[in-house]
Amino acid sequence: MEINGTSAIVVGGTGGLGQATVRRLHGAGAKVVVADVADDKGRVLEEELGVRYVRTDAGDEASVSAVIAEAESLGPLRISVDCHGGPAGGGRLVGKDGSPMSLDAFKTTIESYLTSSFNVMRLAAAAIAQQDPLEEGGRGVIVNTASVAAFEGQIGQLPYSAAKGGIVGMTLVAARDLSPLGIRVVTIAPGTILTPAYGKAGDQLEAYWGPQVPFPQRMGRPEEYAALAQSIVENDYLNGEVIRLDGALRFPPK
Incomplete structure (x- = not known):
């Protein structure tokens, strides 16, 4: 699919993965709308790139x-990337004191990651479905973000692993659901990605995780996520798949 001339939404677009994706899609000619809750960062992107920023709660339908x-x-809206x-x-x-995990804490994590991802996907799909079909009937693509924790979550990651596992589980079903409409669905499952949000702690994380990655022996870069997202958009035969982006890393128990 040709990116130039389309419009795209990037949910979480001010963060490390999202901002790299915004820059990548914008550079390829898309009219990008940044959806996030970090107003200051959103305004900076607006001024720098000329993109639009809209404060967005991913779990809220109206937003x-x-x-x-x-x-x-x-x-024409043809691209939705949610990270x-x-x-x-x-x-x-x-817990060590014998108490069960908090049900409210579990629900909060599920709502934040899984339910919100579903909300973005369903609304984006309905909008993309209204676009005119391109060659071979394609109308657009939805890129979701899971995590390698969906496959080998570490001790203490149960709510997060469950949420990201849910995103993995939705991928093929959503692709099948949307196939009559010409909408593809692909999920990226990143491993350890070093983003600016870690700040000074980034050096410590790199020193810890880098040697554990088979190759290349370093943490991933947001630009590598963005490059993969662009490839997914442009490659019409990528559909219904979950792609690990992890340098062959497999999480140990802890």
Whole structure:
């Protein structure tokens, strides 16, 4: 699919993965709308790149509908990339004091990652479905973000692993659901990605995780996520797949 001349939404677009994706899609000619809750960073991107920023709660229907409407005002919406963040949550299923994990904490993590991703996907899909079909009937593509924790979550990651595992589980079903509409669905499952959000702690994380990655022996870069997202958009035969981006890393138990 040709990116130039389309509009795109990037949910979580001010973060490390999202901002790199915004820059990549913008550079390829898309009219990008940045959806996030970090207003200061969003305004900086607006001024620097000329993209649009819309404050967006990924779990709220009206909020996501507003960012979609903004994108549709710029051109045919054919691209949705969702890499929004949220609270990590966690802890052991049964704590050292014998108490069970908090049900509310589990629900919060599921809502933040899984339910919000579903909300963005369903609304974006409905909007993309209204676009004119391109060659071979394609209308657009949805890129979701899981994590390698969906496959080998570490001790204390149960809520996060469950949420990201849910995104993995939705991928093929969503692709099948949307196939009559010419909409593809692909999920990226990143490993350890070094983003600016880590700040000074980034050096310590690199020293810890880098040697554990088979090759290349370093943490991933946001630009590598963005490059993969662009490839997914442009390659019409990528559909219904979950792609690990992890340098062959497999998480140990802890």
